[in-house]
Amino acid sequence: MSQEILHYPQPFLLECGKTLPQLQITYHTYGTYNPEKNNVIWVCHALTANADVFDWWKGLFGSGCLFNPDDYFIVCANILGSCYGTTGPLAENIATGAAYFQLFPDISIRDMVAAHEILRQHLGIFKIYSLIGGSLGGQQALEWSIQYPDLIENLLIVATNASHSPWGIAFNEAQRMAIRADETYNLNVPEGGRKGLKAARAVALLSYRTYHTYGRTQCETDLNKTDNFKASSYQNYQGDKLVNRFNAYSYVSLSKTMDSHNVGRNQPSIEQALQQIKAKTLVIGISSDLLFPPQEQQYLTEHIPGAVYHEIDSFYGHDGFLIETEKLTQLIETFLAVPITPQLKLDKMISQIVKEEFYFRGAFMSLFIDIEFLLGDTIATILTGDNELKLNLIEFVNPKLMLEPKLSLLHKILNQKYFDLYSKKYKDGINELRKFTDLRNSFAHKRISIDNGNKKLNFIVMDNGKLIDNSFTFENLETKFTELKALLTLVNTLHDEIVKSQTDKA
Numbered sequence: 095m096s097q098e099i100l101h102y103p104q105p106f107l108l109e110c111g112k113t114l115p116q117l118q119i120t121y122h123t124y125g126t127y128n129p130e131k132n133n134v135i136w137v138c139h140a141l142t143a144n145a146d147v148f149d150w151w152k153g154l155f156g157s158g159c160l161f162n163p164d165d166y167f168i169v170c171a172n173i174l175g176s177c178y179g180t181t182g183p184l185a186e187n188i189a190t191g192a193a194y195f196q197l198f199p200d201i202s203i204r205d206m207v208a209a210h211e212i213l214r215q216h217l218g219i220f221k222i223y224s225l226i227g228g229s230l231g232g233q234q235a236l237e238w239s240i241q242y243p244d245l246i247e248n249l250l251i252v253a254t255n256a257s258h259s260p261w262g263i264a265f266n267e268a269q270r271m272a273i274r275a276d277e278t279y280n281l282n283v284p285e286g287g288r289k290g291l292k293a294a295r296a297v298a299l300l301s302y303r304t305y306h307t308y309g310r311t312q313c314e315t316d317l318n319k320t321d322n323f324k325a326s327s328y329q330n331y332q333g334d335k336l337v338n339r340f341n342a343y344s345y346v347s348l349s350k351t352m353d354s355h356n357v358g359r360n361q362p363s364i365e366q367a368l369q370q371i372k373a374k375t376l377v378i379g380i381s382s383d384l385l386f387p388p389q390e391q392q393y394l395t396e397h398i399p400g401a402v403y404h405e406i407d408s409f410y411g412h413d414g415f416l417i418e419t420e421k422l423t424q425l426i427e428t429f430l431a432v433p434i435t436p437q438l439k440l441d442k443m444i445s446q447i448v449k450e451e452f453y454f455r456g457a458f459m460s461l462f463i464d465i466e467f468l469l470g471d472t473i474a475t476i477l478t479g480d481n482e483l484k485l486n487l488i489e490f491v492n493p494k495l496m497l498e499p500k501l502s503l504l505h506k507i508l509n510q511k512y513f514d515l516y517s518k519k520y521k522d523g524i525n526e527l528r529k530f531t532d533l534r535n536s537f538a539h540k541r542i543s544i545d546n547g548n549k550k551l552n553f554i555v556m557d558n559g560k561l562i563d564n565s566f567t568f569e570n571l572e573t574k575f576t577e578l579k580a581l582l583t584l585v586n587t588l589h590d591e592i593v594k595s596q597t598d599k600a
């Protein structure tokens with residue numbers, strides 16, 4: 095690991111029109127480039143973290159973890175406006191010779207991305223294999239992927255959104271009100287606003303955790319207690335903990351960048367901004383997130399071409415994105431193992447790519463998305479022989495992406511009965527499928543090998559004991575179609591069973 099500081103001695107123009115006369119960026123790197131220089135993982139951190147991702151995202155980052163320094167060159171930069179070594183409100187304002195404090199100009203997520211860009215160029219990085227960020231980190235990752243669509247191969251975003259919600263802004267404003275109510279904030283000294291910051295963190299905690307998290311960790315056993323509750327002590331403790339490592343001026347500045355985050359700013363629309371993303375995208379929501387609720391990530395998934403959505407069933411609320419590292423590892427590892435190019439996802443109905451390996455696990459919704467991957471590739475393989483047509487159905491799950499032509503192609507491939515079953519489910523069913531999220535993680539996965547003599551395909555297929563429990567060997571095209579149809583029937587049967595069990599439960 096190495097911590098470095100990049101001094102950028104030139105004026106840095108901010109989105110607000112003001113300029114910082116120079117910039118300092120503190121960053122950490124771990125590991126080294128591989129010879130092809132295609133192993134870069136770039137981490138965008140959230141509100142109060144720092145560049146030492148191995149410290150705050152343990153379990154996902156570190157030796158022996160998915161993102162480890164033996165395999166990857168990992169970069170994480172402290173964000174603009176923060177207080178861990180990158181230019182922020184406590185930096186010297188050359189005009190006054192003192193720190194900026196409240197005079198620090200308004201910054202934005204786009205300014206943070208511009209600072210990341212300066213560092214990227216300094217490091218000579220031409221391709222980011224995976225760009226990852228949660229919360230405010232995800233907001234940066236999204237903006238970066240929109241502005242530089244060819245730079246990023248995989249975009250991994252967790253508990254984030256396309257534009258900050260009124261609810262989120264209101265939470266932030268309540269926190270800033272607490273800070274401004276502390277008169278010492280106006281003293282413009284490094285310790286200014288500490289009491290306000292403490293209260294702000296306590297408010298923020300309410301949006302990072304849930305009723306149930308407090309219920310489990312702060313529950314009282316003494317029936318006769320009337321004061322000095324654990325929950326009160328917890329709020330105070332957490333407030334102090336932040337005050338001891340952060341400052342009120344950075345906090346206000348960064349919380350405002352979250353408020354103004356909107357990928358649609360100066361774009362035709364939010365949707366069109368998201369459609370510019372070319373990276374293969376994994377969007378992860380946290381089921382109990384009150385601050386960035388899963389519907390915000392579902393919205394992202396609907397508008398980022400080919401994006402795949404998974405929801406982590408977590409008890410921890412928004413901060414689950416920092417805590418659920420085992421589940422994140424599983425989802426990300428699985429996702430990265432599926433070699434789909436952005437080109438394919440975006441607009442290629444006829445794919446030139448035949449993939450070798452697919453992994454399936456996770457939510458019921460993902461089952462269907464993943465089955466699409468399976469079928470897409472299976473069909474592509476089937477048609478690789480005499481017929482040069484290669485069809486991939488990955489985009490099939492996204493009705494916006496040329497569904498009709500795909501349906502018509504599929505129609506030619508499958509007989510009427512299966513076509514009807516299939517098309518109905520995907521024409522009408524995407525949102526419906528999303529209701530079954532509570533079935534996530536109820537499926538194990540299983541490896542399946544398909545060998546048609548010319549090509550061997552290995553799959554790991556969802557397996558709840560019903561779906562698929564044997565290996566196929568395809569002798570010829572006809573057998574393949576038979577098996578494919580059988581698979582569709584199984585998928586449909588499973589779907590119906592789950593719908594029924596949901597209806598029974600309701």
Ligand SMILES: CC(=O)SCCNC(=O)CCNC(=O)[C@H](O)C(C)(C)COP(=O)(O)OP(=O)(O)OC[C@H]1O[C@@H](n2cnc3c(N)ncnc32)[C@H](O)[C@@H]1OP(=O)(O)O
Nearest residue numbers: 142143144149150312324325327328329331339413416417
């Ligand atoms: C320089 C640096 O410090 S690096 C920056 C570190 N932080 C970040 O990067 C931001 C991202 N990380 C986080 O936000 C957090 O660390 C999280 C979300 C991952 C975990 O949050 P935590 O606060 O560790 O967990 P949790 O909410 O369970 O609180 C546990 C803490 O509260 C204390 N606590 C729990 N109940 C009470 C109570 N009733 N009264 C007082 N203290 C309590 C625990 O003793 C524990 O203290 P510790 O942090 O000193 O070990």
Ligand SMILES: N[C@@H](CCO)C(=O)O
Nearest residue numbers: 140141142143229230
């Ligand atoms: N706990 C995180 C939450 C912000 O999303 C932080 O302090 O950075």
